[in-house]
Amino acid sequence: MSQILLVNPYNKKPLQVTVDGLLDADKNRFPLKNGAYKIVNDNNYTDNFGYQWNLFAGTQIDKSTDIQLSYKRFFAQTGWDKEDLSGKNVLEVGSGAGRFTQIVLDHTKANLYSVDYSNAVEANFKNNGPHERLQLYQASVYELPFAPAQFDKVFCFGVLQHTPDVEKTVLSLVEMLKPGGELVVDFYPISGWWTKLHAKYILRPFTKKMDNATLYQKIDKHADGLIKAYRFFSKIGIGKFTNRFLPICDIDGTLPANLSKEKLREMVVLDTFDMFSPQYDQPQKIKTVVNWFKKYGMAGVWGGYIYEGKFKAAVVKGKKPM
Ligand SMILES: C[S@@+](CC[C@H](N)C(=O)[O-])C[C@H]1O[C@@H](n2cnc3c(N)ncnc32)[C@H](O)[C@@H]1O
CATH class of the missing domain: 3.40.50.150 (Vaccinia Virus protein VP39)
Structure with missing residues (x-):
């Protein structure tokens, strides 16, 4: 080399x-x-990132x-x-x-x-x-x-x-x-003031102070319910307005389509942890x-x-x- x-x-x-x-x-x-x-x-x-990437090493x-x-x-x-x-x-x-x-x-x-x-x-x-x-x-x-x-x-x-x-x-x-x-x-x-009108920026002052394992466990515990809520709001046509207030990553906007249920869940938990845990998000x-x-x-x-x-x-x- x-x-x-x-x-x-x-x-x-x-x-x-x-x-x-x-x-x-x-x-x-x-x-x-x-x-x-x-x-x-x-x-x-960046210790949150060390935790996240060692836990989800192969996911992406x-x-x-x-x-x-x-x-x-x-x-x-x-x-x-x-x-x-x-x-x-x-x-x-x-x-x-x-x-x-x-x-x-x-x-x-x-x-x-x-x-x-x-x-x-x-x-x-x-x-x-x-x-x-x-x-x-x-x-x-x-x-x-x-x-x-x-x-x-x-x-x-x-x-x-x-x-x-x-x-x-x-x-x-x-x-x-x-x-x-x-x-x-x-x-x-950042597109405008509405970028920060989002569950991520509302909850981050609390979540970024949580210890990594506690935050991960909370996200993992609620992942299935949140995925269902996200899908439901999208299906009835109001997801564009409501889903930004759900404490979950933007499934439709960022994740590939046609993932298996298990893979989707894994990616959602990773991306949601990635939203809430960093010390800086600017x-x-x-x-x-x-x-x-x-x-x-x-x-x-x-x-x-x-x-x-x-x-x-x-x-x-x-x-x-x-
Ligand atoms: C969201 S991850 C992105 C990882 C990868 N580039 C990707 O796109 O999947 C951001 C990464 O930046 C690293 N990072 C943050 N601040 C850094 C710094 N001052 N020097 C080097 N890496 C840093 C974090 O540890 C973390 O792994």
């Missing part, structure tokens, strides 16, 4: 790879644990379902050419259980450096590792263990809204790109993210919606000038 210069994000000194971790000249050591280099420990604002992975959703989304959103990615250094930030990690590894010949702040990296390793073109790091986007300006491509899907300082997140991603490199992000969009206007890309020197910036089946993603992409 082609070498990216690794640095200790706290003192900027180069890191050497040893058999059991990374080491700098001051003898600071970051261990290799369960397939990932641990730059941070698990105790941070294309190869463990019959659905090609991640594959279609990845290439539709990035517009990247599979052949062109051969031998390129790609950075994925906020990889979760690795649904897109799998797509890059199985459908391209790129070298992938995949990062998540939570111990979801362990779920990613179970799904995708070990692999000669994959390196996994548990690290924050704000303190990445890479020297700047080394990556040909950077992608960051479903993460921006879950970070405390979204503009700084964009800047941190831009800094990782080589001249000529490309960045693609997708995120929760949807953004596409225009705002486009402006940050431009502010940080990106060229050819494009922002808009990309549809894949029923899934609608707010995407912004651009290129760092040569």
Whole structure:
């Protein structure tokens, strides 16, 4: 795997790879644990994601379902050419259980450096590792263990809204790109004041403080009743107005059709936990993210919606000038 210069994000000194971790000249050591280099420990604002992705490690992975959703989304959103990615250094930030990690590894010949702040990296390793073109790091986007300006491509899907300082997140991603490199992000969009008139934003002040197991058990216990209520309101034609007030994910708007009853339930519980547990949920206007890309020197910036089946993603992409 082609070498990216690794640095200790706290003192900027180069890191050497040893058999059991990374080491700098001051003898600071970051261990290799369960397939990932641990730059941070698990105790941070993303522990809900670590819990979620280890519990639902296979739920959204294309190869463990019959659905090609991640594959279609990845290439539709990035517009990247599979052949062109051969031998390129790609950075994925906020990889979760690795649904897109799998797509890059199985459908391209790129070298992938995949990062998540939570111990979801362990779920990613179970799904995708070990692999000669994959390196996994548990690290924050704000303190990445890479020297700047080394990556040909950077992608960051479903993460921006879950970070405390979204503009700084964009800047941190831009800094990782080589001249000529490309960045693609997708995120929760905000359309207007009504975006937040939703059970998610009404209940989150309470649910995000709950411990992960308690929240999960509550969602699991009520899932069947909530799915029935959602279906009932949709059937009688009022779902468009009422379902946003049900404490359940948007089944019709986001989940694939024709799932088995069991698979649907599993995806609903995962997505509902994902709605209620994050510490940060800051949807953004596409225009705002486009402006940050431009502010940080990106060229050819494009922002808009990309549809894949029923899934609608707010995407912004651009290129760092040569
Ligand atoms: C909703 S998940 C998205 C996972 C995956 N990209 C996907 O689309 O399925 C958001 C992920 O971002 C990660 N994350 C949040 N803040 C982060 C940060 N500061 N640095 C790196 N990852 C972060 C979380 O741990 C979580 O796994």
